Amino acid sequence: MSPPQQPTSINPNSLKIQLAYRFLHNLNNLNTKRSNLDNTRIRRSHRVKLAAYASMAYVVGSRRAWSRAILWKIRNRAVLARFKRVDHKITTPLRHHHVHAGSVKRRTPSCSNPKREYSDPFGNSGQEVKLRKLVPGSSTMDALGLLDETADYIKCLATQVEVMKNLVDLYSII
């Protein structure tokens, strides 16, 4: 068997393995980082959560809008925090980043087919908006893209939850 190279979303085993590897790697890095002196549980759990999402997004890479959004959000955490304090308005990043974080100002969805109605394609009132809020990076997509992203996001999220459950079981043997 070769070491994991590119994640293949078709094979769930390799996705799980890569997720686990990446997540453990991130966890280890967490414990050795500089700002870990404050060992309050909340901060620690927040960091673990960030590590989980980061590992998930990293394994998927930049193939998906949600992974790009997560990665961008994490990598620019400091910048975003600073902007939040100063400006109360966050502008989009450099143009060559095809990334839209949830807190970033929404680009108008006129880049795609303008005939489509983004607000109400299904005929249901608030559901799509809710879904867009849940899935990161899905604010500038039409309904089809949104469903695609949701499917991939659900798959990765479920695998990540499984990995974390196993880890917790492992740790709780002690």
Add this chain to the structure above:
Amino acid sequence: MNTEMQHCPYTVMNIPGNTAVTSGTDVSVFERQQARMKWQQQQQQQESLFKGNDHQFRGLVEVKPDPGLQYGWPDFSDGCQGQGIPSLMEDHNLKKRKTHEDQKQKVVLKENSVKEKKIKGCSEENSAETSSKEKPKAVEGPKQEYIHVRARRGQATDSHSLAERVRREKISERMKYLQDLVPGCNKITGKAGMLDEIINYVQSLQKQVEFLSMKLATLQPRLDFDIDSLIMKEMFEVPAVAYSAEVANSAYFQVNSLLEMGNNPIDAMLRRSIGGPVSIPETFVVSSCFNQMQPGVTWDGDLHNLYRMEIQQDSSTIPFQPHKFTGLYEVSNLKMEL
């Protein structure tokens, strides 16, 4: 110029579109004229054939292909309205077949009520001018970004409604895929209900991640407290496969590996278990971590092997009792399976 004209009784002007005739014998000019007439007739025929096509193609609206092509679904695009196609066209092989599997062709070819939508790049069709005799299979070959849609019998053939129908079918396809992903929603049929389920599922997954991360965060530093007591316990214990001490031993081993190896627990475990480079067997250990426990594994020999490798490591005074630790004792099995 005048002399030339006088010489040739059949001048150029009789034949439209031909400026190449200069001189020659009467017979040859006449023959050429006839050939040209025939050619022009053929051209006109072809033009009448392709006239409808040209109108369609020039009125194309080029739509960007669907960016969400991940599952190999063919691209759909909006098409322009089909023009009135003469009956010649319908018999002709220029009809394009659809690539969408669902839309079956209930249309009789000669039925005039059905209009075809030909969505194709202009360049490809213009090159097919000369291929009126050929079967236009070349047209179907490079299906780049467009899909050919045929209206069903008795349905609206408006380009907008066709595109709408295509889009709706795409959405329903993806909803079906989501239905497989989300557990327990086989009975729900409507889109609204499915969306609700999907939203609930995503929310529950995110909450689970948060909860598990909190649990992991609490579990990690807890090892700090136990290590001292465990070390004291293990100092005086002989390495034996005693069931009573197993839990403590395994716990100690895990604790020790988690902490003393410089916060690289997985690497430490890997190094202990295999003693080789970390990159390759990491996946095995990790995957074994997430396999189920296999009772009844005869691993006495393995235990000895692992113990020997253990001794070779730095911290060799640790008794090694990984009975309950699912990861390590399956590693050797995995090594065989390689």
